[in-house]
Amino acid sequence: MSVNSIVEQLKKNIAAFETKTEVEEVGAIIEIGDGIAKISGLTECQASEILEFTSAEKGVKKTFGVALNLEAETVGAMILGEYKHLKEGDIVKRTGRILSVPVADEMIGRVVNPLGEPIDGGAPIKTNKYYPIEKIASGVITRERVNSPVQTGIKAIDAMIPIGRGQRELIIGDRQTGKTAVAIDAIINQKGKNMICVYVAIGQKESKIARIVAKLKETGAMDYTIVVVAGASDPASLVYLAPYAGCAMGEFFMDQGKDVLCVYDDLSKQAWAYREVSLLLRRPPGREAYPGDVFYLHSRLLERACKLNKDFGGGSLTALPIIETQAGDVTAYIPTNVISITDGQIYLETDLFYRGIRPALNVGLSVSRVGGDAQIKPMKKVAGKLKLAMAQFRELEAFAQFASDLDPETKKQIERGTRITELLKQPQYSPAAVEDQVLAIYAVNNGYFDNVEVAKVAETEKKLVEFTHRENPELLKKIVKGDWDEKIEGEIKKVCEEFVK
Amino acid sequence: MKKNSNKQYAQALYEVAAGLTGKNLEQALKNFVLLLARDRKLNQVNNIIKEFIDYVDKLAGLVKIEITAAEKISGELIEKIKKYFGAKVAAETKIDPSILGGVKIFTGDKIFDASLSTQLLKLKNKLCQ
Structure with missing residues (x-):
């Protein structure tokens, strides 16, 4: 933009500028402290309206407040930000705007x-x-x-x-x-x-x-x-x-x-x-x-x-x-x-x-x-079983601490429960994709992890996910889409069986 | 119990004292001072007197305005301004060179701002956009 056009623009702006007498409604601070001001006047003030505080001191940034209490004689307002420079008797103006961002x-x-x-x-x-x-x-x-x-x-x-x-x-x-x-x-x-x-x-x-x-x-x-x-x-x-x-x-x-x-x-x-x-x-x-x-x-x-x-x-x-x-x-x-x-x-x-x-x-x-x-449907299917297994595990866990001899069925449930708990552990900042979650939960629910040591569950899960991504990525895509039928379940089963081998 | 404001004391005093003369008025004032003493409000006496004067003025329909200008303004102009605010107007004038020109009029809880400094500020904001 050339200098001339800037000057022209300015001239136009100045010519268009209207001089208008501003009518402002004002009040004065009666009491101030702890970020709260009590203000006299402001008879027309609305609830949660923004108020502008003008300090007697020059060169201070404008301070704003919000009207919260509208009482017969006074308005109670909270001040947004610094208030130390405001004093009793300072002028408060209405802005007519409700608090907004x-x-x-x-x-x-x-x-x-x-x-x-x-x-x-x-x-x-x-x-x-x-x-x-x-x-x-x-x-x-x-x-x-x-x-x-x-x-x-x-x-x-x-x-x-x-x-x-x-x-x-x-x-x-x-x-x-x-x-x-x-x-x-x-x-x-x-x-x-x-x-x-x-x-x-x-x-x-x-x-x-x-x-x-x-x-x-x-x-x-x-x-x-x-x-x-x-x-x-x-x-x-x-x-x-x-x-x-x-x-x-x-x-x-x-x-x-x-x-x-x-x-x-x-x-x-x-x-x-x-x-x-x-x-x-x-x-x-x-x-x-x-x-x-x-x-x-x-x-x-x-x-x-x-x-x-x-x-x-x-x-x-x-x-x-x-x-x-x-x-x-x-x-x-x-x-x-x-x-x-x-x-x-x-x-x-x-x-x-x-x-x-x-x-x-x-x-x-x-x-x-x-x-x-x-x-999504696949998650709903596998998670239903998971919840049940966890509920049973919680009940048995407390009980099993006292009993030394457990029947094989109970023992199996406890083993399964510890593996699920292990699977659900997850370090911070490492979110798992939904298809990987479905796969891992399916595997542990159906006993494919039963022969894995508890300490190695996380590692095995990682390997399973990697294995599936390599061998059958199509299956994972179907899971993300939310498809679930016997055929897909069969495929997951096949993948898990192959992996265990 | 809720504390009474200065304004409420001033109003109460007016209502009690209105129409009383001589001994009665003296007695009413004495009682009022005793009331203030009981409520521990004696330190607020000056403010209550101010509120009282404001209240009486308001009842009499007197409008108070305060005109601020950059330089001394003529009596003629003050009379002109007064007319806008009704029949009974008490005007005070103040001189504040920082407003550069024009006038600023305070009345009650309103400001009529026709000062040059505000206009320039508005122009600046507009040009900066």
Whole structure:
């Protein structure tokens, strides 16, 4: 562009500029502290409207807040970000906008804060599309039953606690039991599966977030993932908003008919942040000092996960909320709430973790209430047997510790059970493809591994998978497609028999 | 018990004291001060007086405006501005060179911003797009 044309352009812009008197509604800060401001005036203010705080000091970045409490004389607002420079008497302006986040395709692969601003040092995200942070969930008419699977790549989950697209599956467990690992593995396994992932890190250590982002980049998972971060040092207001912001970004893609996986890591920290904000706003505390609407806090978030039907684009939003329990206590307030909201839970245990069973999944307490419909047919067939064998094994295992003499039938079941348990162990960051899972589970279920030493189960499984990929790749393709009949079963049987030889 | 705001005290005082004269008014004021002492609100007296004046002005239909300009403005202009806000207007003027030109008018919880600095800022934002 030549200099002249730039000048012309500028002239045109300046000529088109209208001088208008701005009418702004303002209030003044009465009281400020702990990230909460009490404001006088602002008589027309709406609930969850963005407010602009202008400091008397010059050259300070604009500060924004959200109106939460609308009272007779005053408005209670939480401040998003730094508030130290604000003072009593400072002017607060209404913006007329309800709290919303920018949404765009370019957000994929970025690390952003709950307000949608990039914090990875990259280019600013340019978009003029905004989604409200709080949105009423899709209604009955727009929905459809969960019918296609989310493959997490974790054998134990895909076989026994299957997750469907549009489901809400809780990951619950004590600290250091591998909750985040399960979620990250699930994200990594979505490569090439037409899924957009949103990982919302809520109140976590920045070092842990940095490690996760590095891992996602390394595995190529960042190409389809947005990371929303409200770290441990961020104010409670941002921590409270983070999951809603992540959900809004996910909804943008869902509305385009795409499939989205949202991980909220973790919601107990969000509940703490909300408790802090509520208590500072002087809302009355209830059980465990949480405010009365802490159930609604989580239910309105998780209800936004859904599977839309064809008429509404057919998109889906799967939610994987994470809850941390204290000393395995699932009867605390927040865990019971979220368990009752979600469509099932993956329960991770410290005991199992230290016994080397990783992922430390408690198969007895973990359930999936809707995902079974979404499993592919071959998996459904082989996993049914697996569940039964595991249930029998659990019962016999405790009993067998005391008895020295066991009849051969019982002994066989225990042997089988230990091999299944061994098979379901899986190291971190190594998701297994669904066809390999079906094959391995079929083999162990039908006794092809009975003569293998327990310590060598993993190795043998690997060999079997390699063998089949070499000898009969056509069969694996059929399994991926979801075909299952006697002929295919026969083929699998043949492959296993050949392999054992 | 919920704490009363300064505004509520001011309103209560007005309602009690309205129409009283001489001894009665004195007694009412005395009781009011005792009430403030009981509620430990004596440190808020100045604010309550301010609220009281605001409340009386509001009842009388008086509109208060504050005009900020870059330079001293003429009485004629102030009268013109006053007309926009109704019959009874009390205007205060302030001088703030940082707004460069034009005027900024505060009234109640609204700002009418016709200052040059804001216009320039808007122009800048538009050109930067």
